[in-house]
Every structure is written in structure tokens, then in C-alpha cells.
Amino acid sequence: MPNGGDRSPRTKRRRWVGWIALPLLIACGGNDPAAQIQRAGSWAATTRELAIERQVRGIGRAYTSDMLDAGQREVQKIARSLKPSDLPETLQARVPAAVGRLDSVIASTRSAVRRGDAVALGAAAADANALGDTLRALRAALGGK
Amino acid sequence: MKRILDLTLGIVTSIGGFLEAGSIITAVQAGAVFGYKLLWTIALGTLGLMLLVEQSGRLAAVTGRTVGDALRERFGIRFFIIPLVTGLLVSFLVLASEIGGVALALQMATGIGFQWWAMPVAFAGWFLLWKGNFGIVEKGTSLLGLVTIVFVVAALKLHPDWGRVGASLLPTAPDHDGPRYWYLAVSIIGASISPYLYMFYSSGAVEDGWGVNDLSTNKATAVLGMSFGGILSAAVLIIAALVFLPRGIQVDRYEQAGLLLPPVLGHTGFVLFLASLGIACFGATTEITLAMAYLLAQGLGWDWSENARPKQNARFSLTYTVTILLAGVVMAVGIDPLKLTNFSMMLTAASLPVTVIPMFVLMNDEALVGEHRNRWFSNAALGALSIVTIIVLVSAVPLQILGGS
Numbered sequence: 001m002p003n004g005g006d007r008s009p010r011t012k013r014r015r016w017v018g019w020i021a022l023p024l025l026i027a028c029g030g031n032d033p034a035a036q037i038q039r040a041g042s043w044a045a046t047t048r049e050l051a052i053e054r055q056v057r058g059i060g061r062a063y064t065s066d067m068l069d070a071g072q073r074e075v076q077k078i079a080r081s082l083k084p085s086d087l088p089e090t091l092q093a094r095v096p097a098a099v100g101r102l103d104s105v106i107a108s109t110r111s112a113v114r115r116g117d118a119v120a121l122g123a124a125a126a127d128a129n130a131l132g133d134t135l136r137a138l139r140a141a142l143g144g145k
Numbered sequence: 146m147k148r149i150l151d152l153t154l155g156i157v158t159s160i161g162g163f164l165e166a167g168s169i170i171t172a173v174q175a176g177a178v179f180g181y182k183l184l185w186t187i188a189l190g191t192l193g194l195m196l197l198v199e200q201s202g203r204l205a206a207v208t209g210r211t212v213g214d215a216l217r218e219r220f221g222i223r224f225f226i227i228p229l230v231t232g233l234l235v236s237f238l239v240l241a242s243e244i245g246g247v248a249l250a251l252q253m254a255t256g257i258g259f260q261w262w263a264m265p266v267a268f269a270g271w272f273l274l275w276k277g278n279f280g281i282v283e284k285g286t287s288l289l290g291l292v293t294i295v296f297v298v299a300a301l302k303l304h305p306d307w308g309r310v311g312a313s314l315l316p317t318a319p320d321h322d323g324p325r326y327w328y329l330a331v332s333i334i335g336a337s338i339s340p341y342l343y344m345f346y347s348s349g350a351v352e353d354g355w356g357v358n359d360l361s362t363n364k365a366t367a368v369l370g371m372s373f374g375g376i377l378s379a380a381v382l383i384i385a386a387l388v389f390l391p392r393g394i395q396v397d398r399y400e401q402a403g404l405l406l407p408p409v410l411g412h413t414g415f416v417l418f419l420a421s422l423g424i425a426c427f428g429a430t431t432e433i434t435l436a437m438a439y440l441l442a443q444g445l446g447w448d449w450s451e452n453a454r455p456k457q458n459a460r461f462s463l464t465y466t467v468t469i470l471l472a473g474v475v476m477a478v479g480i481d482p483l484k485l486t487n488f489s490m491m492l493t494a495a496s497l498p499v500t501v502i503p504m505f506v507l508m509n510d511e512a513l514v515g516e517h518r519n520r521w522f523s524n525a526a527l528g529a530l531s532i533v534t535i536i537v538l539v540s541a542v543p544l545q546i547l548g549g550s
Contacts, residue, residue, distance in 0.1 A: 045393040049404050058407035059415045062256025
């Protein structure tokens, strides 16, 4: 039977594989560039908040350093997962540059925390805030919300 | 006078023991991404828990049997194996995540990695169970857990829009990120209606020697204690909606939740957050460990009582010793606490039909509960809850795949 009515074991197996693979394929969408840029934006906001709260001694030093370390690891993971070929041509340079800049802002925030430099923490918060805006604009340009 | 004191203590301990690792982080994640929109799931979960706690307490007070005992006797050991194995497996994962919650609070306070704290936390929990009695385990940690009221204080200080808060108590469809929305909805229900809670509650009622005279205390504890507890969860979500959402902070790591209170309460807020997380998760650690030992001992017909000396119930004591130390090992190897907590909440939600639907049969069995069997309202509510749990079971796996990343 050429159309529709084929119910051979092989076809059934293929259908099962298809049904199992479908959600997995959709789940891979969690690594799409828009989601990764949004995550980077969230880490920019977290860095800003850490800098502000540390500046006024609202949070502990150990906690701030740990969070910045964790944030840097996450941002580096995001940078590795972003492939320029998945991005529109106009964003192929801007997205990796923004994520790379976030990596260095986190590093400078961590350094300011270690030195206990309140002025540098204020500057880091401003940098992180500006980067957050940039990442939001990039996400919007990519067709995100 | 003693009855009023018992009632007050029961309600207060229910409030203090309500929050734990799962309910805190799922509420934070929901508020950070969807604002108030998922408040209805907390309301639904709280109503479901209220119902199950009242019924399991009534069962214990009327029959002198725990839910575990009654399930085995009514349905036989062949059926009982299903809730037994499911309950133990799910509770073990939740236990590991609670130990992770305490360890994370210690990490955030000291900077020493949570993996290093996991075994000391497990040992401290075991020591309390070994040396303490049921009253100390239940009331001691729950009274300390009243520190979690700080979330209500912070939420009030933020002056939320009460009109929008009220409107969010009714279910609404998401306007973005649908799979994530429903994933969090199911996770919040799992965090609210953990079977260990009502299993532990019914065992506690038997430990405390409840009888039919305690039915009014049971009802008041279930309704008032769980309502106030639900308000705590809602407060966490409201704070996340007002602090994290406008700043664009989403929660990739559990520790990010440490930024929840400082913008509202300063350094005191940070300290109280750590205290709340540590105490709430430590209380849950001891309660889940006991609930697992109760379930296994009741299922296999062993002697069990936290009020007896460990050597009088050797197998019961051995069970909680092995359980808590093994759960400590799971966290000591460095599993991500946020992923484990989210996964265990989803699994908890998926396991609900296994205990909720049989409760329907137990509470309508005249030979078992006599005149105290369910009336039409309780049956209608439990029936609706059973339908919700079946929907949750069917949707759990796809949502874990689609919304859990």
C-alpha cells in the first residue's frame, strides 16, 4: 500500500522515534540565540545588582565573589554556544562583542569587590546596566519580545 | 486553655514549616519571569494541601492509623508497593534538594562550596533525629522557621498592586514563553502538595495520640496553618515579581535568590534570607527523612516511633540514618541544587495521583472512618484535585523537556 495505510513494524518504529525526538528537538530550541542573549542580559542585570548591593554593604563579600565567579562561568558558556552562523548578518559581530564585554565587566566587578573599591563598584554597576540595555536591544533585533 | 495552646502551636508550626527549597525557588522563578501571573498555582496548591492535610489528620484521629497503614490495609501490599516505591523515590530526591538548600545557605554565608556542607548538614539532621523526639523535630524547627515571615514583611514594604494580585488568583494563559509558564505551574503545584507533608502529618497525629476530640484542632490547623503558609509562598513570588522582573534578573542558579531581599531590607534582608533558607530547608530535611522512615516502617509492619529510643525501633532508626546520609552524599558529589530541586518538584507533581486518588476511596470507606467519612463538598474538592493531578501526570514529561531547560 503506497499511501497512508502502511502499518509495518518499521513504520511504527519510525513514528515512535519521531514522537520521542520531536520534543527533544523542540527542547534544543532552549539553546537558540534569542534565549542565550536573554540569559546574558539576566547576568548583566545580576552583575549590576551585585555591584550596587555590595557598594552599600547589603550583601556579603564571599557571596558577591561566588556569584560573580558563577556568572562569569555562565557567560563564558553562553559565548561558546553562540555560533555567528545562527545569527543574522547584521548581528554576527555585535552579539559576541556584547557577550565578551559582559565577561570583562564581570571580571572588573570581581576585582573591585576584592579591593573593596566602592567607586569602581559604582562604575561597574553603570557598565553592567548599559550592557543590559544593549543585550535587550540585540534580543529585540533578533525578534525576541 | 491547653486546647487553645495546642491549637495555636499547631497553626504556628504549620506556618513555620511551610516553606522549603522547592516552594521558595519555584516562586522566585515564577515571579521573576511572569510577575504575579502564577499566583493562582500557589492558591491551587495550598487548597489541595489543605484538603489532604485535613483528611489525613481526620483519618489518623478517627482510626489511629496513618495514611500509609490505611493504604496497605485497604488495598493490600501488592497495591501499596506502588505508593511506597514512588513515595520513597520522590521523597529521596526532595530530601537531597533540601540538604542542598541548607548547604547553599551556608555557602552564601561563608563562601565555602555547598558540596563541603552537604555531609555536615546531613549529620546534623541525623543527630537531631537520633537524640530528639517528635516534638523537637516538628515544633522546634518549625518555630525557628517563623523567621520566614520576613517574606511577608518585605512584600508589604514593596506595596504591591493588590488589584492585580487578586486578579492573578484566577488562572490565566501566558502571553509569552508558554512551555516555561506551564512547567513552573506544575512545579509550584508539586512544591505545594508534596505527599511527604500529609504522610508526615498523619504519622505525627498518631505519634501525638490524636482522637476524635482533636478533629476541630485538625481542621483549624489544616485551614489556618496552610492558608498562612500559602501566604508566605505568595509573598516570595510577589517580591520576585517586584524586585527581579523589572531588573531583568532570571534565575539560572539558586544563589541568585539571595538578591531578593537586600533591595527591600538591606543587609538585614540578606541575613534573614539566608536564615530563612537554611532553617526552612533544615526543618524539611528532618521531616522528609522521618516521613520516609515512617512510610517504609508502616508499609513493612515494623515498629516505629520518633518518641521511642532508637534501639527500641532499630529498623526504623536504621532507615532514617541510611536515608539522610545517602541524600547527603548525593549533594556532596556536586549535583546542581537548582536543577535537582526543579526536577524533584516536577516528579513530585507527577507522583500525586498515586496517593491522592486512593485517599478518595479511604475517606469514603464507612467501615474505616464511619460517620467521619467525606461529605459531598470534600468529595467534590478531592475529585477535582484528582483530575488536576492526572492532568499534571500526563503533562509532566513533555513539560520537563520543553520548559525545564
